[in-house]
Amino acid sequence: MKKFLNSTDDFLKESLQGFGAAHKDIISCHYNPNIITRSKATKKGKVVIISGGGSGHEPMHGGFVGYGMLDAACPGFVFSSPSPDQMIAASEKVEGGAGILFIVKNYSGDIMNFQMASEMITGASETVLINDDVAVEDSSYTTGRRGVAATVIVEKIVGSLAETGGSLKECKILGDKVNRNSGSMGVAFSSCTVPAAGKPTFKLGPDEMEFGVGIHGEPGRRRDKVQPAQEITNELLGAIIEDLKLENNGEILLFVNGMGGTPLTELYLLYDNAKKTLDNKNIKIARSLVGNYCTSLEMQGASLTITKLDQELKKHWDSPVHTAAMRWGL
Amino acid sequence: MKKFLNSTDDFLKESLQGFGAAHKDIISCHYNPNIITRSKATKKGKVVIISGGGSGHEPMHGGFVGYGMLDAACPGFVFSSPSPDQMIAASEKVEGGAGILFIVKNYSGDIMNFQMASEMITGASETVLINDDVAVEDSSYTTGRRGVAATVIVEKIVGSLAETGGSLKECKILGDKVNRNSGSMGVAFSSCTVPAAGKPTFKLGPDEMEFGVGIHGEPGRRRDKVQPAQEITNELLGAIIEDLKLENNGEILLFVNGMGGTPLTELYLLYDNAKKTLDNKNIKIARSLVGNYCTSLEMQGASLTITKLDQELKKHWDSPVHTAAMRWGL
Amino acid sequence: MITESILGTDFLIKNAKEIQVVIDNNAPEIEKLDQEIGDGDHIFNIQRGIKLVIELEPIIKHLSMSKALNQIAMKILSGIGGSSGALFGTLFMTMAKVSNIDDGIDYKKAINMFVDGVEAVKQRGKADVGEKTMMDVLIPVANCLKEGVEKDIDLKDLMRKTIETAEKGMLSTKNLLATKGRASFLGERSKGHIDPGARSSQLMIKTVCMSILNT
Amino acid sequence: MITESILGTDFLIKNAKEIQVVIDNNAPEIEKLDQEIGDGDHIFNIQRGIKLVIELEPIIKHLSMSKALNQIAMKILSGIGGSSGALFGTLFMTMAKVSNIDDGIDYKKAINMFVDGVEAVKQRGKADVGEKTMMDVLIPVANCLKEGVEKDIDLKDLMRKTIETAEKGMLSTKNLLATKGRASFLGERSKGHIDPGARSSQLMIKTVCMSILNT
Ligand SMILES: Nc1ncnc2c1ncn2[C@@H]1O[C@H](COP(=O)(O)OP(=O)(O)O)[C@@H](O)[C@H]1O
Ligand SMILES: Nc1ncnc2c1ncn2[C@@H]1O[C@H](COP(=O)(O)OP(=O)(O)O)[C@@H](O)[C@H]1O
Numbered sequence A, B: 001m002k003k004f005l006n007s008t009d010d011f012l013k014e015s016l017q018g019f020g021a022a023h024k025d026i027i028s029c030h031y032n033p034n035i036i037t038r039s040k041a042t043k044k045g046k047v048v049i050i051s052g053g054g055s056g057h058e059p060m061h062g063g064f065v066g067y068g069m070l071d072a073a074c075p076g077f078v079f080s081s082p083s084p085d086q087m088i089a090a091s092e093k094v095e096g097g098a099g100i101l102f103i104v105k106n107y108s109g110d111i112m113n114f115q116m117a118s119e120m121i122t123g124a125s126e127t128v129l130i131n132d133d134v135a136v137e138d139s140s141y142t143t144g145r146r147g148v149a150a151t152v153i154v155e156k157i158v159g160s161l162a163e164t165g166g167s168l169k170e171c172k173i174l175g176d177k178v179n180r181n182s183g184s185m186g187v188a189f190s191s192c193t194v195p196a197a198g199k200p201t202f203k204l205g206p207d208e209m210e211f212g213v214g215i216h217g218e219p220g221r222r223r224d225k226v227q228p229a230q231e232i233t234n235e236l237l238g239a240i241i242e243d244l245k246l247e248n249n250g251e252i253l254l255f256v257n258g259m260g261g262t263p264l265t266e267l268y269l270l271y272d273n274a275k276k277t278l279d280n281k282n283i284k285i286a287r288s289l290v291g292n293y294c295t296s297l298e299m300q301g302a303s304l305t306i307t308k309l310d311q312e313l314k315k316h317w318d319s320p321v322h323t324a325a326m327r328w329g330l
Numbered sequence C, D: 001m002i003t004e005s006i007l008g009t010d011f012l013i014k015n016a017k018e019i020q021v022v023i024d025n026n027a028p029e030i031e032k033l034d035q036e037i038g039d040g041d042h043i044f045n046i047q048r049g050i051k052l053v054i055e056l057e058p059i060i061k062h063l064s065m066s067k068a069l070n071q072i073a074m075k076i077l078s079g080i081g082g083s084s085g086a087l088f089g090t091l092f093m094t095m096a097k098v099s100n101i102d103d104g105i106d107y108k109k110a111i112n113m114f115v116d117g118v119e120a121v122k123q124r125g126k127a128d129v130g131e132k133t134m135m136d137v138l139i140p141v142a143n144c145l146k147e148g149v150e151k152d153i154d155l156k157d158l159m160r161k162t163i164e165t166a167e168k169g170m171l172s173t174k175n176l177l178a179t180k181g182r183a184s185f186l187g188e189r190s191k192g193h194i195d196p197g198a199r200s201s202q203l204m205i206k207t208v209c210m211s212i213l214n215t
């Protein structure tokens, strides 16, 4: 394992310290328990949005704390859900008196830990559960689908509503709607290495890819030979479009997300290939996002996310945001 | 080689198409010759800033075209300097009547091609040559030092001056100053693979790093065993500080740049380690930049850049910028 | 037979230390299991948790049982994270809440505490036997212990039976289709691998039973 | 001896095609050289350039020599990029500008054109013999050809001598310290490797000389 670190034990702490110092105008990092909050106090009456999850997906979630998006983020150990005390500490630090919306990715560990936190905090809270990964079959008697890159979109849009005065209930409804309107699927060319493990989570042959991979290196739909980008794109989009039942002439947000180890040139090439396919189907890309936003450490790979848009969603997507990883209008 | 592409011949074109489509509010891509310009016409009387270089360093330079930074970028093939016709086409497309400043990294190929372009264009032009890589010994009778990540800083600061009415001469002087005030050095944990080559440019053992690596995978000062992040940081900073003759209490910009395949967590950890070292030396980090800005395809590694700051530089660093890869204040 | 009052906080620490040795010895296997059908962190979560519990020794040795268990629960909850943090945290938190435990604990009461704890874990994770999780070990073991108390079986015999039950439960996960936890995302591909949480739970249970057998 | 007027645009295309074969055959070696002391793209630059020149055939076969050379120069300049684009582009651009070339070219005039071209390349790159670049081939070859014309050496003998000179120049780069081009960044580490541009230039020169020898 080659990583910039001094010891696997201090990896997360030193990284958070650097993050806190580099962006002290936007966020503050707190330790024991580890939480990231906005550097400015919450204005009274604002619903606060708190997200969190295992580390290793940076810039998600800490990079999305700031005006117009999250109020706090709770980073767990690498690929391990945060613990209830983090969420409790975060809710105390950023309380605005109008309730707390937790944004949680659909993993047993995350759900249980956030649930315990909700039970332990005193104020009102709601939870939006993200489960956009169409690679996994949905079913109500199992855990269901994984939450992946659409989390970024939900956090941006709900963050905007909360910033502009939305109530807890309205935020919860909008969050659920964005999640329902979103589908994602990814592919990996290489594994990632969890620092504590010191070796790759999985092995791929020199010409293999993992199709439908999860953001922790979980196996996907199948292992296959690497295909040309256009074919990969078509299959990813096919699965998403079918899931979302996209109609002709619908407007969408297209999000090409890098897993951490794939250069921007390739992500833009995927965007080009996806655009060709969507153009053919008369699906209109009204908004775009391309970059490494929901990563899996240094994994090489990418995912595509589509969110169906309407006026409300476009408005909240376009509104100003000022975080370490996403910034516009400010 | 595993990359998202359809054919190595179309790699650059498809990637540019995607870039153009994803950011059509900010930039326009033109083909044959390939150039990236702002989507809005240059306002009369503005000095235009044109940069360029081999592709493979994205978001540099195309990601820096837009308000407050570049007027145009000329992307060559991967790791190959652009050709004069690109620079000529760019200068025609974005001409503002007040002259052209070329920002060129110090490589024979880039210098010669930009020089030929300067000779062929009719209007006034100046060139700022970037040579910030302290890994390479400087010498006036050789090619001298490589131009690496400080290019980003120069483009931001000079872009701001040009936007706010600086003359060609003033822009040239400021660009040279920022370059003189900057030093960089990097380290690689893995090679990158040029698409046309299909195999890694160099090979490193499972526990080796290339110390002082160039942004095209050129060998550096030496090959060594991987060291703890703090030691790597100290050595990189040591070389830069010596070169810049940094004094106590001086203000600097600290830029932790990823080579493309290193996750943000590790870059922030390097920031933390660098801050500790600089704090000890009473060198004040007044501005920060952390991220993948001057990359080498999917190479794993990072570089540190320090730019000595004064009021003028801070003002132009802070001013609004609106490009695909760097945006604030707008 | 199983009613002498003998269990204090030293019992907790002693077992934690023995569990640490056993888990460390089996670390590569557990790591591999979670890499195959999970995200590979289970072993680190468990190791971190045990280490934190052992570090509590100087504090909890002066505490009452309920307070000690609560401290352990909070440490596990905050120090592990992930599914196992929530599940094992719930186990200890629930055990701490069982009434009258500060009046002295015999094996019968200890078993009741464990049975209550497992029930709470079941509620927390909403998983039952057959879903390829640690519940395939915990639930049968809880049932076995409960039955042992009801039938007043000899403690050592019960421990041996519990070890067997845990092992059977653990092995049963191999051919199950996961429907809960991270492995459920794999669908059919989850089959053929033992569940990491089932394996670590089985090892911990075996260690405690062995330590009772050896006293 | 070397004064018959025989060189038309067909000569350019014919040689380009032969060069393509030779370069392709030596591609792995050239690629490796630029990976060792450069950035690995030299072979692709050269291959792309040759391909583009050959594709010009239908256009340039109807053109005057000066226009044909200028088209080739522009194609190389715009199609290659990198150091070699600028350098070889300059070579052909300069040759196109030599006076009276549209009145017919004999070998003597051709050699003068090449000599002028190399001088321009030298100006462009500011590198001289001994700096570990293609100039270690081009300058000695230009000198050898110039001397051949001055001494009125037999054309075939001159070609053989030129081939030798190019090879010697190419080999000389191996132990040189690079002071120009990308390899110069390596300092002492540049020693022990042949310069890729020297190797490709030598192969191209050899191919043209061989083709003249075989006519
Ligand atoms: N809903 C659940 N109920 C019971 N046990 C579960 C549940 N979800 C996961 N587990 C157990 O947790 C184990 C994984 O724990 P761990 O790796 O620490 O957490 P995570 O899955 O969050 O990475 C699984 O092997 C399984 O035994
Ligand atoms: N200043 C120079 N003068 C003459 N030749 C040079 C100079 N710089 C580089 N070269 C030649 O160019 C070759 C490299 O060409 P190429 O790989 O195509 O371009 P780049 O160096 O831009 O990647 C070197 O091997 C060397 O022979």
Ligand SMILES: [Mg+2]
Binding pocket: A054, A079, A080, A081, A109, C039, C041, C042, C082, C083
């Ligand atoms: Mg986990």
Ligand SMILES: [Mg+2]
Binding pocket: B054, B079, B080, B081, B109, D039, D041, D042, D082, D083
């Ligand atoms: Mg090159």
Ligand SMILES: [Mg+2]
Binding pocket: C034, C038, C039, C040, C041, C042, C082, C182
């Ligand atoms: Mg796990």
Ligand SMILES: [Mg+2]
Binding pocket: D034, D038, D039, D040, D041, D042, D082, D182
């Ligand atoms: Mg080269």
